[in-house]
Amino acid sequence: MRRTFAALLVIAPLAASGGEFGGSLEARLATYPSTPLDPQQQKNAYSLVFNPEFSHQWETSSLSFSGYSQLSDDNSGRSHNDIRELEFITWGEQWELRAGIGELFWGSTESRHLVDVVNQRDGLALEGSKLGQPLVGLTLTHDWGNLDLLLLPGFRKGGFPDSGSRLRPALPVADALTTYEAEEGDDHIDGALHWSASLDTVDFGLTLFEGTQRQPRLTPQLAGGGPVLIPHYPLLTLYGLDLTWLNEDWIWKLEAVSRRVEGQTQRALTVGFEVAQYGLFDSSSDLGWLVEYSWDEGGKSNTLFDNDLMVGLRWSGNDSDSSEAMLGLMIDLENESKLLSLEASRRLTDDWKIGFSGKAVIDSSEGDPLLYGLRQDSYLEASLSYFF
Amino acid sequence: MKQSVIVPLTSLFLVLSFCAHTVVADEAEDRGLEIAKEAEAQSQGWSDMQSSMKMVLRNRHGQESIRYMRILTLENQDGGDKSMTIFDRPKDVKGTALLTHAHINKPDDQWLYLPALKRVKRISSRNKSGPFMGSEFAYEDMGSQEIDKYTYRYLRDEPCGENWSCYVSERFPRDRKSGYSRQVSWVDKEHYRIVRVDYYDRKKSLLKTLELGDYRLYLERFWRAHTLTMTNHQTEKSTTLEWEKYAFNVGLTDSDFTRQVLKRAR
Structure with a gap:
């Protein structure tokens, strides 16, 4: 709420001075034909989503705002507000500097996004939507490609719906008992780097991420008189590769990562193609x-x-x-x-x-x-x- | 003995008539190519350009739907131009932007920015015959019209446009992925302004007609049409492009046509 208010303080005077307003309002109705595992889970779910947007552009800088406000059934616990974007960008011929709250996408594949590690997933909203991430970023553009350097202060938790909701873990999640590996908890400053380049019909990128992992480990425990899941966010070092190769009508895609979490290394891969008639x-x-x-x-x-x-x-x-x-x-x-x-x-x-x-x-x-x-x-x- | 004279004479006659035929055909081809080259020479040298466009789509019942977009183009005289198209309407695609690095001898490089996902996607430029934004213009009609992408043949002179004297010639796409078997164009002799193009589909029947009008002169050199209407004879749908602003020499450089700039294009 305080954040929304702060955003309004910045946006209001700019809106008065010109700039562009826009956005969308969306109504959604979902029906779940099967009997729920837990009788308190809903049969139908509704949501109203308001997404106001504002942007103002000067010669070599811009300010943009994108809000997200979702109103859902009371017992689903999915109603929430977020600032997806409140970002100031300034640029020269070969660089770009950004500061604020932002959203970005890295990667190439469609079914899974292994190297897209900067923004937290919004666990209360539609699949695929992401929470705004506080960031300061510098992008350098040269013949050798693009280099994104990001400092990410302020970790965002994913959010879990209430027990009345569908598409939730079997046990309630005790969000208030969340633990972090980082001593600073959600104040830990993460860092990320992405280098991308094109060679003829190949686009590729390399990712390095050092910070708190966005996906929590959920551990069942007894708390408050019943079993609950306690989220724990470990520290992560990730190396990633993403690749797109156009070969005639075929588009080949690959993402591969190596993740080091709690002393263990895990690798993952998504690879495939898209071909159109x-x-x-x-x-x-x-x-x-x-x-x-x-x-x-x-x-x-x-x-x-x-x-x-x-x-x-x-x-x-x-x-x-x-x-x-x-x-x-x-x-x-x-x-x-x-x-x-x-x-x-x-x-x-x-x-x-x-x-x-x-x-x-x-x-x-x-x-x-x-x-x-x-x-x-x-x-x-x-x-x-x-x-x- | 007699026969031995007659046979060579007949063959000579055959050879000669064949030569005459090829000479005529070659002349027509040379002339067609010359006209295309002259048209290109007349339209080159503008360096960079910024413009905005209104696109009106009409179905066979006359119902309209409207799109707005802005286009930035950087000319590259040795090879392909670079361009960026930013979509403003319909509102659900607002902020979507397309970056094209055109090439002559290989497919263009294209990237699409999807603002809802903040994602830049490399896309295939091989879908030449597909419709651009659901309109009657195909991607290949919108792309840069490099000379080498076609072979040419001059047909005749004919009055056209605003009582102009025009060349009528046809051109044949070299690319087998093109949706056309040939195109017939009417071009005015004085300034090489294209007045009309007939497009024939792969089955060789008339598919579409493009009519260009409201020509205005820029930088005392470049004629630009402000209204382009493409009518599809087979579906009875039509699309009109109305150019609203042309600004030349606005100082665009290669650094305005990168994937990074695509992300912040609004």
């Missing part, structure tokens, strides 16, 4: 195949992607409404677990857009504890967005 059946639509294999030494208790194959089909209408749909199937190569996902959207008018998304746990093995815990949480969600 343009002008399907003489129409203007395209059909793209996406195949990615993921492997992770961390094993099934850490990730769904320890030895899995993702096969996706992406359809783009290339029409004036930007109709598109994506169907994905994740297959565990060691047991029978399968997860089907669907996403589709199109524009209704210039300002309105409709979308559908869903996930179905087709089969889940007890040997896949993360997916097994979500076996009754298949859902279908409809969304309507207004852009202003």
Whole structure:
């Protein structure tokens, strides 16, 4: 709340002096057809998401703000506010300096983002959305590529929904009992470096991250009269490689990391390709195949992607409404677990857009504890967005 | 004996007529190429450019949907131009930006910035025949029109445009990924302004017609059309591009066309 207020203090006078306002308002309704594992979990879920944006640009600097405000069912515990971005950027021909709260993306693959380690995932919001990260960054651009140097003061916890929510861990998470390996706790200053370059049809990047790991380890314990999960955030040293290679109609992608946590080294890899067939059946639509294999030494208790194959089909209408749909199937190569996902959207008018998304746990093995815990949480969600 | 004379004569006649035919064909090709080269020479040397565009998409019932975008271009006379297209509307794609490093002898390099994900994605530029932003313009219609990407043939002279005298010639894309078998263009003789282009699909039937108008002169040298309408004869849809501002020599350099700049383009 204090942060939001501080943001308003900065934005208000600038807004009065000009600049650009915009953003979106989105309503979402999700339905979960299967009986929940815990009777207090919801059958339907609604959310309203407000995303105001403001930006102002001068000759060689800019200020941008992006807010996130979600209102959800009371018992889901998913209502929250966040500043995704409140960033001042200034630049010269070969450098860029940024300070504030920001969001960034590193990496190349689609099904898993191993090197995208700077922003915390927003555990209360839609999948894939990230919390704003306090940062100071310098980017140098030369013939040899781009070098991003980042100092990250202020760690952000991921956030866990309440027991009434679906898509949550089996036990309640005692967020107040969170522990850190770093002595400074969430005041530990993390550092990250990313070097990226292009060589003809190859784009590649190298990542180094040194700081508190974004993903917590959840340990069951007895606290307050019952079993709970206590999040612990260890320190992490990560080396990463990301690569995209265009070879005619094929786009090859690879991400690989080596993570050192609590004296142990774990490696992980995602590799695959995307290939598109343009002008399907003489129409203007395209059909793209996406195949990615993921492997992770961390094993099934850490990730769904320890030895899995993702096969996706992406359809783009290339029409004036930007109709598109994506169907994905994740297959565990060691047991029978399968997860089907669907996403589709199109524009209704210039300002309105409709979308559908869903996930179905087709089969889940007890040997896949993360997916097994979500076996009754298949859902279908409809969304309507207004852009202003 | 007689036959031995007749046969060589006949063959000589055949050879001669064949030569005559190729000479005519070569002349037409040379002339077509000359016109294309002259048109390019007339339009070159502007160094860099900044402009904004309104795109009106019309379906067969006349319903319209409108897009706005800004385009920055840096000319590179030895090779491909560099360009950045920033989308302003529809609002759900606001902030999306496309960076293109064009090449003559290999596919262009393209990167797309997706503001919702803060992600720069390398994309394939091989989808030449696909529609640009759901419009009747294909990517290959929007891209840089390098001379070597086509072969040419001059057809005839004909009046066109605002009572101008025009060259009519056709060109054939070398790229097999092109959606066209040929294009016929009407170009005015005086300033090499393109007035009209007919596009024939791979099955050789007339697919689209582009009409260019509202030509204005910049820097006392460069004629630029301000209204371009592409009509698809097969779907009855059309798209009009209305250029709203052209600014030349705004001081853009290579450093304005990097992936880093793509991220902060708004």
